[in-house]
Amino acid sequence: GAVVSQHPSRVICKSGTSVKIECRSLDFQATTMFWYRQFPKKSLMLMATSNEGSKATYEQGVEKDKFLINHASLTLSTLTVTSAHPEDSSFYICSARSQGGEQYFGPGTRLTVT
Amino acid sequence: EDKVVQSPLSLVVHEGDTVTLNCSYEVTNFRSLLWYKQEKKAPTFLFMLTSSGIEKKSGRLSSILDKKELFSILNITATQTGDSAIYLCAVAPTSGTYKYIFGTGTRLKVLA
Numbered sequence: 178g179a180v181v182s183q184h185p186s187r188v189i190c191k192s193g194t195s196v197k198i199e200c201r202s203l204d205f206q207a208t209t210m211f212w213y214r215q216f217p218k219k220s221l222m223l224m225a226t227s228n229e230g231s232k233a234t235y236e237q238g239v240e241k242d243k244f245l246i247n248h249a250s251l252t253l254s255t256l257t258v259t260s261a262h263p264e265d266s267s268f269y270i271c272s273a274r275s276q277g278g279e280q281y282f283g284p285g286t287r288l289t290v291t
Numbered sequence: 292e293d294k295v296v297q298s299p300l301s302l303v304v305h306e307g308d309t310v311t312l313n314c315s316y317e318v319t320n321f322r323s324l325l326w327y328k329q330e331k332k333a334p335t336f337l338f339m340l341t342s343s344g345i346e347k348k349s350g351r352l353s354s355i356l357d358k359k360e361l362f363s364i365l366n367i368t369a370t371q372t373g374d375s376a377i378y379l380c381a382v383a384p385t386s387g388t389y390k391y392i393f394g395t396g397t398r399l400k401v402l403a
Contacts, residue, residue, distance in 0.1 A: 183333075209389055220379060220396040221334070226389075270333045274389050278323075282333035 179205050181273045183283035190261055191291055197257045198286045200271030206251035207273035211280065212244070215268045227254040261290040293318045295382050297394035305402050308370050312397045314380030315362040324356055324363050325391070327379040334379055337365070370401045 180203040190196050200210055208229045213221040225246050226234045233246035243265075245257040254273075258265050266289050272280040295316045304310055316324065323341040327334035338347045340356035340363060347354050351370075356363045367374055377398050381391040 211390060218398065220377075221393045223390055223393075272333075278383070278389070279325075279336065279339065280389075280391060281336070282327075285333045 179203075179273070179275055179279075179281040181271065181281045181283040183271055183286050185286060186284060187287045187289075189289045189291060192262055193260055195257055195259045196261055196288060197255055198269055198271075198288075200254045200256070200273065200283050202252045202273040202281070205273070205275050207254075207275065208251060209274040210248060210254040211272045211274070212246060212254070212256050213270045213272070215270060215285075221270060224256075258288065261288070263290045266290045293382070293384065293392050295380055295392050295394035297378075297380050297397050299397060300395060301398040301400070303400045303402065304370055306371055308401075309366065309368045310370060310399060312365040312367075312378050312380075312399070313362060314365070314394055316380075316382045316392075316394075317361065318382045318384055318392060320385040321358070322383045322385040325381045325383065326354055326363070326365050327381065329377040329379055329396070330375075337378075367399075370399075372401050372403050375399060375401045 182201045184199045210227040212224045215221050223236050224239045227246045227248040229248045235241045248254040268287050270285040271283045274280050298313045325339045326337040338354045343358040351368045354365045377396045379396045380394040
């Protein structure tokens with residue numbers, strides 16, 4: 178089956194610093210990737226849709242200057258949390274859409290901002 | 292506004308019990324409904340349903356879609372402790388964005 182990786186799996190950073198999370202589709206090309214955020218015991222909240230070679234589309238309420246998304250190639254999208262604050266601590270999950278239309282999820286990145 | 296609602300929000304059962312999880316939706320331009328299981332990490336795919344009345348089965352899990360009444364159910368028979376997880380339902384519209392709309396999830400705990 179299709180494989181999506183995320184790096185890092187876990188990161189702890191200090192308030193005010195920026196953190197970059199990578200999402201890679203390992204065995205297929207993904208023109209569209211999605212970034213989700215998940216709070217404890219809650220469902221996935223879509224943050225943005227990342228399209229290769231164009232600007233990301235952000236969901237309402239998600240600050241585009243805070244959560245920078247770059248989709249530089251058909252297999253890589255990155256999410257950068259800028260000037261992180263403790264309230265940004267969360268589980269961030271990416272997914273990549275295959276040509277068949279299914280979304281395959283990465284293993285997630287747990288971000289803790291101290 | 293498109294929405295997906297799952298019930299119950301949480302459920303505690305004993306090993307061997309059968310459970311039914313519900314997912315109802317109101318989505319413009321429905322394409323498919325998907326079920327995922329989430330344990331400690333990211334969701335893993337269970338089923339994708341596009342047609343009404345056709346049951347999909349995988350071992351002790353099965354699911355069916357009713358496009359007239361706008362809901363789906365996920366059944367798990369002879370539950371085991373390893374079935375403990377959050378079960379997520381998502382709907383994929385036919386719009387060009389391809390984004391999924393996720394439900395709130397059902398947290399299932401199976402006691403030994």
